[in-house]
Amino acid sequence: MNEQNEFLEITAGAEGKRPTVSGMAYSGGKMRLPGWKFPVVVDLAGMTIPDTVPLLADHNNSTASRVGVISAKVENNQLVISGEIVAEGDLASGIVAQGKAGADWQLSIGADVQDAELVKGKRTVNGMDLEGTFYHVIKSTLREVSVVAVGADSTTKMTVSAKFNLKGEVESMNENEKKVETAAQENASVQAAATVPATVDTSAEVAAQAARSERERVVKIKAICNGEFDKIEAQAIEEGWSPEATTEKVLAAFRTKQPVTAVNISVKKNDGPNQKTLEAAMCLRAGIDENTVVKDYGEQAVEMAWDDRDMSIRALMGECLRLEGMDVPRRFDNQAIQAAFSTVSLPGILSNVANKKLLQAYEAQPIIATKLCTTGDLNDFKEADRFRLTDMGDLLPVAADGEIKEGGLIEESAKNQIDTFAKKFCLTRKMIINDDLGAFLKVPVAMGNRAARLVDQLFFSRLLANPAQADGKALFSAAHKNLLTGATSALSADSLKKAIELYLDQTDADGQPIAVEPRYLVVPTALKHLAIELTRGATLVMSGGTDNVVRPALNVLADENLQVVSSPYLANSAYTGASSTGWYLFGQPGTVDTFEIGYLKGRRTPTVERGDLDFNVLGMWFRVFFDVGVREQDHRGIVKANGAA
Structure with missing residues (x-):
């Protein structure tokens, strides 16, 4: 600019x-x-x-x-x-x-x-x-x-x-101006010489001198004009202009012939759209939220891309070829498709747009596990130890001699391991010819939904399996004091109160209470409404029985501020340990370790990448992969009720 x-x-x-x-x-x-x-x-x-x-x-x-x-x-x-x-x-x-x-x-x-x-x-x-x-x-x-x-x-x-502020003569004066200045100086010298009194004053000599002066004037005018200003030359000779007057006219005409520059500001732009505006246009066409596109590409790029938001896939290929200085084939055939996919810009644009659609779908899908689990970063795919420090010993009074007793920290370890989950999809020749961008983008949208569900699948499969821990005991067991069993464990006001009591009585490594309140009541879908009634109702109406016990009408469970989370995974028969009666209490993630979702080096979302051209396929392959793993970390902070005998 x-x-x-x-x-x-x-x-x-x-x-x-x-x-x-x-x-x-x-x-x-x-x-x-x-x-x-x-x-x-x-x-x-x-x-x-x-x-x-x-x-x-x-x-x-x-x-x-x-x-x-x-x-x-x-x-x-x-x-x-x-x-x-x-x-x-x-x-x-x-x-x-x-x-x-x-x-x-x-x-x-x-x-x-x-x-x-x-x-x-x-x-x-x-x-x-x-x-x-x-x-x-x-x-x-x-x-x-x-x-x-x-x-x-x-x-x-x-x-x-x-x-x-001009000082002296300018060395870079062009040839025309040099001739003008030289001729003017020579003419001035001639005029000065003409003022010297002649020793012989005859009419013949006067006439001869006048003729010489006129010839010199004409010669100088022609030298000044130099064949470039014919009209000025003719007018100067005819009207008797002096060389000085001719010089001024020629300089004025010379200035008007110079290029006239643009005033104010000129912005340097490409004649056509660049990769950034093309990608923004494809995002708008794909239905990506405009605010998201502006955030990623800038207001100016979106403004320029707005008119191209209906650009066809064929037109996009042509623009990508032009961007990289390649000829755009007149015929849209297999050779044109292969040429377009050989560019850097086209596969990059398509993979970025597909990635945004996948992330949009991933973020729109609710993930239960992220409410209940902490997150962690792993550097590789090997099983990793996840250490945490637990303090040992209470504060003790200071002795008379001022000595402070030593405390201590012990390390407790758990495990986590991530794996790679992936699929591939293709933008085919048929999609390109039909200009069917929607069909192409349906795949990353579906994969975004699947990736979100994958996190819940990993979490609930591990939760329901009730795996053995480092101490050789099951995650939920009487030894860990976090399990309610029998018919009385079915979800009710009484069983929920017992589970909360069991939760609050959990102790740390040195036998002291963990002092953490339960925050989530996790139930299968069959128990969702009962759970809401138990935790949100202002009163509990008790049915009369043979013992006819009188109880207060106040619902004390409403003061526990439990958030009900229901999931169809808990009762899904495809998962080992599934039950339509079992339910759980979880603490707030970060306050107490329960389960951890592990990601590879902080990448918390799936990724779309373009693959290489396949000779056997007329189109371009793309792949989606997600590096993630879920493992339990500590039996404290979780309570399970079987809900049945």
């Missing part, structure tokens, strides 16, 4: 030295840019400035337009530059020559944008409090600075004319 300055100074070098240029390239305020919906502010604190920067004419990226080299720095929240005009071509000569003739110039920066954000409120940038709405260019890289024509910019209020 480019922005005009408020001050430009060009100093023509003395003999043997190059002209210099200095000035303010950007004042730090708002700018109106072609292709941007709102004004733009470049954050100078986030601008990367190389040691040297090319000085161009009118942002023209060509060798001929490179007129100098400058250095840039930020001073008082403004970008200032200084350097030299090193070229000797027409453009460089014209810049200095027009400055000498009174032309006004300004500077303009050219920068690449790495990160931009739409600001709708107030924000301080470059030391100024700016009101939205505007684009805040947070990160950019200065690529070049250009000399441009003067122009008013009402947004940034940069209307100060350029200032020139």
